[in-house]
Amino acid sequence: MVVSTKDKKKFIFVVGSTASGKSSWALNQAQRLGGSIVNIDSVQFYKGLEVGSAAPTLDEMNLVPHYLYSFVEAPHEMTAGVFLRRFYELIEKGTLRFPVFVVGGTGFYIQALEKGMYDLEPASLEYRQEIERELKEHGPEMLHAELTAADPEHIIHVNDHYRLVRAIEILRQSGETPAQLKAKSQMQQNKNAFPFSYLKVGFSLPKEQARHRVETRTVQMIENGIIEETESFLKRGFQEWAPLSSVGYKDVVDFLIHNKSKQELVSNIVTSTMQLIKKQKTWFKRDSSILWSDLSNEKLLEMQRRLDLFLTDIDPATRAK
């Protein structure tokens, strides 16, 4: 049974590490198939961080409809929950042209989209502030002990303050541990999981090839104004804004404050970016459902073939819903 491409909402998740060529592949495919592109990169959501996050250019966005790029303004910050809401709004409103390419390297958001998140009220600020006060006054050991008392099996390290605070916040607010919530959501058969048919493809390059691309890209970013982007936020008093501590921007902040040389800036950005690539690879390694490609013609052709099979519904490996 062959179903026409237009009858079904089909999504292609294009994941992998930064500078691997996933955006341009997605652009080409979306153009070829008359689809659209949705961002799932945690920095490209922000307005004013386009250069340093290697967001698509205006010219590229004119070729194919792009969504969820450059729409969060400082001092607002994005969360996975907000992302999901915006994403499903786009589908409900019928603005998306299919097939939809969901492009980005932020594993956490991709996971949130695929598996859904816990059914929780948005965290109330009072709990958070109280927990952070306790952390500051007594150190992390007390909070860690509180979590261990509720869930002896948890794997959150004492030093991982962020996860510790979040776990306690969940515990106090809902009365349940993160592990219990996880078990519960599995019992409900992932009712929050992504309800549409999707194919997941990934891009990954050999380390030296990646480094070479990162080096040229970094020099271009400086020419294209990553320093000016950063300065403009600092001038407006947003130095504490979380996205400024992301790869590249944190290095520019350091360059500006400590008056470093541009040569040093380039090498710092390259190092940070290579570290990001490594972390992204670690994240995606455990996901065996990703179909991988590099930039070789052979692999690209194979990937396109699999994409076309997926879209015509005759690929048995496809996880149709």
Added chain:
RNA sequence: GGCCAGGUAGCUCAGUCGGUAGAGCAGAGGACUGAAAAUCCUUGUGUCGGCGGUUCAAUUCCGUCUCUGGCCA
């Protein structure tokens, strides 16, 4: 040419009152459910510049050579 500092992990440097050495960064591996490009965990054998000498034992003391930086000629 003379004097003074230095030459210790890929880099920046500690240290050994003589018993073959350790931090930070980089690198490698990993975790990850509403900040995630963030946060956190694990991981350190290197002719301690070369060659001699003293010593049971030298990277450590002595001599000499060499290289780097500074000052004086």
